[in-house]
Amino acid sequence: MAEGSYRLLLVEDNPADAGLVAELLEEAADPGFTLTHADRLEAALALAEARSFDVVLLDLGLPDSQGLDTARRFRGSSCCPVVILTGQEDQTLGRQAIQLGVQDFIPKADLAPAMLERVLHYAVERHRTQMRLRLLAAAFESGQAVLITDAAGTIEEVNSAFTAITGYEAEEVIGCNPNMLASGYHDAKFYRALWDQILEEGHWEGEIWNRHKSGRIFPEWESISAVRNEAGEVERFVAVFHDISEQKRLEAELERLATHDRLTGIYNRTKLYELLGQAQAAHERYGIPFSVIMFDIDHFKAINDRQGHHAGDQALCELTRRIEENLRDTDALGRWGGEEFLVLATSSDIEATARLAERLRAVVAGTPFEAVGTVTISLGVASIQPGESVTQLEERADRALYMAKGTGRNRVERADSAIATG
Template sequence: MSHPHSAPAGARCRTHDGGHPSTPSCREATEYDWQRQQHELRLLAIVFETGQATLITDAEMRIQKVNRAFMEITGYQAEEVVGQTPRLFKSGRHDKAFYARLWESLETTGHWQGEIWNRNRRGEVYPLWQSITAVHDDQGQVRNYVAMFHDISERKRLEQERERQASRDHLTGAFNRRAFDAALRREIQRAERMGEPLALLLLDIDHFKAVNDRHGHARGDEVLCRLVERLSRGLRATDLLARWGGEEFAILLPGTPLQGAAAFADRLRVQVSEHPLQGLAITVSVGLGEWRSGEGPEALLRRVDGALYRAKSAGRNSVVVEGRAVHGEPAPLAVTEAGNEVTS
């Protein structure tokens, strides 16, 4: 389709009195121009129908045309969206500031691209990578907007899976040490900002070496996995359980004062001691502390690790809060199976 302001094909071959010369070269030039324009139109049609999802709007953002890829991704048919505006697809996940930045870019540069979340015809919210370009006429006025996008749901899923794998212990599925360190820094900053309490537990399986020595590391690994499952059942969505290393685990309790955290820790201790894991009677020792205003992660960890050391030194199967025992009983010096002693 020729531009409304362009000269018709062959116009440059007209004579001074408006007639068309009959020279072969001019006829060939006119035929060449026509063929080139037809070829360009076919290319544009192919790109529109086989490329990325595309929608074209007028200057008032009313949708004029969409392609097949658009319909496949959004679930809408052309007749359902033509005459509508892209507000039809809003997911509700972006605030006014997001759209203000989008329009500022369009108005100043004529282009915007980025990640955006839309809602399809089925009501599902999904991520897109989208580019929007303003099309101007010869006077510099916006005549159309052309938006092209593709669904990045699979890419986001893979990113989340990589992030999950990078932040999780591969054996137990609990968060790993690196993820815990980041979470501890983040929660301390939040507690400082909000003036809220923050408690930290360090937990160690008593006499775990006896499990590995008597039953092998595979059985020991199963005990670790079952313990994580049991501990996780008692946690809130805001709590965080991490494998600290070996048979040690850390639990962050945001918004929890020391007294509540101590009661929670002793409940965990009792639940573990009263319910065998993989057929083995297991106990745990727990050290507990509460973050103090102005204290950094290292200082808090040192205090809680000291409490854990004292819990194990006092006979294990106990909870110690910064130097004082809360509850507990001395753990047997050997892990038992079905009521029978297992020598360590």
């Protein structure tokens, strides 16, 4: 096919009429046509299924199909734009065919190169425009919310996904400013930077929190574009967004699984090391003290052996609840490993931390556990020393813990101030 030509399927059983159309098309130089001929409807349908055509010129009086039924059958089997060939007396039939979805009709008596070329050309362009509009309509009604404003920021159009995500019907927001969705989560500086980027670069994309009609605040991933006219002036703004609440929930859950103990829900060892590192940095920079309490359940193996691992797990969970209820908001509790736990007491020296440890010991021993009865814990306390690493602090607390276990259990021992060397 020559560059710039249209692929035309001519469906005409009269050889003279088919020859006339071919001759007329040869005279139509712009854009040019590549002609394929069929003299039966069934043959034309087979060709349209096997090959791609830009336009179809269809006679309604064929040996295997007559009248409007011909147009119906072709339109039902092919999405090609169709132009009907009619007799002079059948123009009413042509208009009825347009109602069935064909693009246009041409009386055979009026055939001329310029008119034939013009009608076929317009049929192709109208069909392409219709396809683009259908595609845009489908995109507009996709799962992404779409909001269109004028240059002043007044909402002109929203789609059904906007209603599903925000709770607002179109008639409730058209004529309003999108700031009616503002959550209060972002400050003026955020919005200034957002609009500066849109006006300078034509586009902004990022996470933003808006307010649902119900009052619920939710996160969106939003893209806002400026639409300019030929003079470069902003005519409209188009925002496309979707609710990322579930994504944020999954991210938070993954973060929780990465930093929390699966059984008890408290911090895991990895997170404790992170918090200890932060406490050490604050100590080195500002001299803020911190201490740790390392403890474990006395004779925990016997509990598991005697009453089963399920009862042991219940005891661990109840222990963490009791400990958490007696800590400050600034303290952190984590599972160090097995039945061993660690409390990070921020802004706390050895004296205050030892008193806290004694209170924790008494709380645990004072009331029998529901699953296993009386439980006691042994605790080792250590405070950070100048020049000491987190590992050295941990080692001193661990030695103090085992001193408590070795001298009778159910007791608190303070670590000496000597920094561990090995």
